[in-house]
Amino acid sequence: MPELPEVETTLRAIEKFQGSKIQKVKIYNRNLRWKVVDCFESLSQKQFVESLERRAKYIIFNLSNNKSIILHLGMSGSLRIADNNENFFIKHDHVELIFDEQKIIYNDPRRFGSMHITSNVQKHKLIKDLGPEPLSKKFNAKNFYKACRYSKTNIKSFLMNQKNVVGIGNIYASESLFLSSISPLRDAQDLDLEDCKRLVASGKKILKKAIAVGGTTLKDFYSADGSPGYFKFKLNVYGRESEDCKKCGESIYKVVINQRATFYCKSCQT
DNA sequence: CGAAAAACCTGGCAGC
């Protein structure tokens, strides 16, 4: 489900828990992408959430005992906030972080998401090899162009590889390429500096716009406060196979690249 | 080694 804008939206909805104490952790199913360790509860209960942050598509809870929870929503995960006295149990609720008045519930039908607890986030295996944040200055045309030089794959796969830049998934990869008029099938190596400038600028622009409207809800993404994301209505190509290109009117094509549906306009993107 | 394919899961939907 969630790419960077959806994770950022989720983070913002739970930011109010900063400074609050996790009174209790309940785990209904430890079998996520990796098994949630047995000591997860003992390491996180009775700890304050000193800060919350996002790195790539991960949400990180920094706790008062200097441990951190690393949470990934996978393909279908979501968080929701509930009052402690509301005891609705929804299918696929796996973990509850219970605070004084409210709780954060992690729900994930496909269980591709994960929860880890660690004493060093930066050195954690899931974090250490991640590329630059797309909204940071490290993600710029010059660096991106340099990385493209070493690549042997197509630009769409390159964009989705979290070692090159983080946070961009299947939707925003197609959308960024449309906005920069670059075909997803082009070899990354084939891009010149001007292409990279447009692509980097487009990526930043789209992610910012998507964050501003709460991300993209295709079917089942909701922020932790229950609201959907409205970027779906701004999508130019994703999910629009054989519909008209909003720029030139030609038909939008769907191709499969690395087993992922990819949408583009053959006449606008070369 | 890097790139492509398969794998991990469940649910929804189209087609028969």
Add this chain to the structure above:
DNA sequence: TGCTGCCAGGTTTTTC
């Protein structure tokens, strides 16, 4: 009403 096959916002593991 099934049942089957395919598709889904991600990332690791396996294979080539």
